[in-house]
Amino acid sequence: MVGFLDAITLQAGYNAALVTVGATLLGFAAGMAGTFLFLRKRALVSDAMAHATLPGIALAFLVMVAFGGDGRNLAGLLLGAAASALVGLALVDWIVRRTRLAEDAAIGAVLSVFFGFGVVLLTVIQSLERGRQAGLEDVLLGATAGMLMQDALLIAVGGAVVVALIVLLRRPMTLVAFDPGHAAALGVPVGRVDMAMMGLVMAITVIGLSLVGLILIIALLIIPPVTARFWTDRVAPMLLIAGAVGGAAGYMGAALSASIPDLPTGPMIVLIAAGLFTVSLLFAPRRGVLAAILARRRFQARVHWRQGLLSLARAEPIHDPLTLRILRAAGAIRPDGVATDKGRALAAKSLRDERRWEIARAIHQDTALTGRYDGLTPIEDVFTPDQIADLDTRIGPPQPVGGM
Amino acid sequence: MGASFVQFSLTPMLIGVLAAIACALPGNFLILRRQALIGDAISHVVLPGIVVAFLVTGTVATMPMLMGAGAAALVAVVLIEAIRRLGRIEPGAAMGVVFTALFAGGVLLLEQSDTSRVHLDVDHALMGNLETLIWLRASGWDSVIDPVALSHLPPELPRIAGVAALMAVLTVIFWRPLKLASFDEGFARAMGLPVSAIGLGLVIAAAVAAVAAFDAVGSIIVIAMFICPPATARLMTDRLTTQVWLSVAIAALAAILGYVLAGYGPIWLGFDSAVSAAGMIATVAGLMLGMACLWGGARGRVGVAPGA
Structure with a gap:
């Protein structure tokens, strides 16, 4: 267990330390951002958003290559991811508002169609001469081996901005999450608050892509808030507990994966979070089994x-x-x-x-x-x-x- | 439309069509019951099921894989229900917890175990291998009645055909209870129908369809076909019978169009290689749903004018 001790004390090498710090910060920010999504009963919207990033990433790559770039510029890819996640989110809202389809059908349709289109674009990229080594498949499950200082900085700065915005907007977001009608009567701009909530979730999805991948980032947005819900009935403690659960999962998961070979970081983080959830489900005071x-x-x-x-x-x-x-x-x-x-x-x-x-x-x-x-x-x-x-x-x- | 079509395109196209229909049939009722995302959850947990089946049996034989996937789907459904009831968590979040955790477990097992020598990877699970399900022994349309050539059909074809037929039979047999329980659960219960058994049966049927289709075409088509064709049909009619027939037609059309566009579209555009057929089928299904959202005859809610 020397390896594990090194890893949790950030002594297991530069890359491992970067990944551990990044995962902890990401987990904390994701847990907090997911809390309002869960309270608003829209947890699975994050599912649609995460899958909807794929075509944006692929398109961004194609555009950058078309303009002579090398196509792997992180900022460009993330911009593309954010743009197509926004389009996906807007489509979910539009379908629910304009048609008789329920939100679950809209979410499922958007996530499968966007993801399918993204896969089509990925096969286009693979057929290009320069796309062979693009490694865009890494966005599916994340890749930590090549994590750079700039990735860690992105997560740190992005996560800090998300957490700060959540702290600033927690009152209106709480009102909207629990009772949108009442919030509207109080003069809270419900539509804009909802948009801010979704924007924060989208930001987390995008900055988490490179670390845990688009399928497992959903877990970091959903599992910590559900876990926190077992321990408290109040919003402020729930935010903190969700952040702590997400941060602890990120920290432990990254450290474990750094110390044991063939243990992928993203799934490890998710499984630790799921473990914390199970413990809470069984043993939480009052709400536990x-x-x-x-x-x-x-x-x-x-x-x-x-x-x-x-x-x-x-x-x-x-x-x-x-x-x-x-x-x-x-x-x-x-x-x-x-x-x-x-x-x-x-x-x-x-x-x-x-x-x-x-x-x-x-x-x-x-x-x-x-x-x-x-x-x-x-x-x-x-x-x-x-x-x-x-x-x-x-x-x-x-x-x-x-x-x- | 000669020998090469029969060899390289007929079987994948048929498999795509049958997989789409097998998923669209239960999808109709999942949509009405607001359980559309069950398909999403099931297709994620199929991965750990297959990996565990591989670890237990040590082979990539089809039956153990299908059983493992089916068992995983059942475990997921039971877990979601248990978490929802025991933890008093809303169903969407309970689903999110379960399928992400099981999927993560599947990826972890996959990386930990020595599966590099067999064809078992995440990309394959997501995207399927529709293009590779070719019928090399066919020499032209005559082969369709040639028993020797027929015995070399890709095994996925009879399997998915069987499952599609099973879905059709189940839909016909359980038509009335399914219809009642989907539209008005309270009334169905008052009529003495076992509502929760119907719900569970539907989810199990969906899991069977998902697992069989997944084997041939990957999870993208599975999710897309559970949701898009029934949702498209739902926006075009108020009658359930019409909706189910329409959804079958739309699923088949999406599969054929998607396959053709994926295989020949790039060539028409001057590229030399095809794109993912599974992805293209999902894309076409999505475009059809988009058109129905814009112009479908029954797109509005009851009592609300379309587009209001």
Whole structure:
């Protein structure tokens, strides 16, 4: 693991260090940019945009060659990518607005047709004398081996600009993402904010092309926000967590791929992000699967506890093994099933509370209060002691329960 | 239209047409159910499926590959549904998470394993090899009835023909439940139809079509044909029967036009080499959809004048 240690401390060589820094910055910016896309429920628009970059890249190459350049100028290629991504995005919007087709059909049509056309252009380039070694196929899956200082600088500067714009525009973008109608009523220019949101995503797609490729950049835009959503219900923390998840995936993925041979960087970054997602899906507090299972178990235990106590109070036999186990564990019954003093007291109280609830629901018309009756909520949590005393006067004097 | 046409163009063209039809048939219902991108997701996860099948069996035989791809498609669908329900994540994002992660896994496995000696690479998976599915034993149109020559047809042709026929039969058999469940799920449920089983069955059928077509023509055509011909047809008519027939015709036309343009277009323009047939078929399908968006007779939403 010496190689890995070197890689995560950026000591594994110039290229590896560049790739690691670039991937971290890209992951951070992509996670933040993807957050609003996800909240706007348009995550897969990034899919259309990423695939739509291909014909632009190929056209840019052809144009540059036609003007006598060498065709591999990075700025030119990225400009082409951005232009055709914009055209693709505009077409998705146009199809959704002007026809009866839904957004998913528009996204699928644009991504497959643009990509298909891009492949046609790629085969044209391959047939050219100068296109043989163009290496444009690298934009599909990314290539890090030949990463230069200028690529890293591009990612750093581009990513920083994207993050700064997100911080600046987070209020209007939040409004538009959650409730476009309300945002419009407040005077927020919804159309322009949407355009800014998409523009940021497009910028990330374009600067991420050379590093992870156009298929996997989608993952960096979608997985970190979905992961962050498990940990918070607020936008600002979600932005930070999504950025952190994306950055961590970029950092770990690049370091791992630098230290182990034949481990491609782009897929590695995506798989680390997917791993973080899986952990969050399973173990996040409140929204995670484990938390949901535990909450269910707690609820189940409360129901059995309550029903068990009521059965004790009514001197009914209890057969359910789970109920018996819960009562026994709480010391309400002895191992042979006979109620303890504590159990009898608790049983009497729950029967009394049940009676109190009955009266309360009969006399109180306020459903905000009585609506909270679910057989489990203690009555003290809903009514004041005065109100409970009032209920008690209607119930009458205490009566012995359970034939005791 | 002589011997060389039968040898070099007839079979790829037929395979392209049948693949397009096999995908367009389930695509009609996917579009109506707003699940168009299932095709996209499936065609991405086919790659890891094929790689895993190769690693397990060690061969590039077709059956294990198809089964691996089918299994991957099923795993993807189950994962998407699980993430959507367990994580309460909207379906689009759940799909994005699953197919990108599985695709990344596929690429990683491909790079890690020793697959350099076999023809298995990402470009191939994306773009297919339609142009190479030629029928060398044919010597002219007579070969079409010559059993010896017929036995040397590229194996992709009978396979995709079988799948296209299967899709047609399934569409006819399940016509009523599919139609009801696609247009009005609540009503279909009230009628006692097993709505979720119909949905799952449709996705599995789509996966079968995608995997069989993918084998012959690559994933670009698969995605394009799931979506473009049905969407084009949807903009031209309000009747489902007409829509399905139209989508089949459009898919076939796009496949033929695309193949011809890819093979002969560059030559007409003075270049000497052909361009990607799969890409050109997708492009033609897209142009047809574009025309339908502009002029299709039923392009507007109900109650909204077209172009309003």
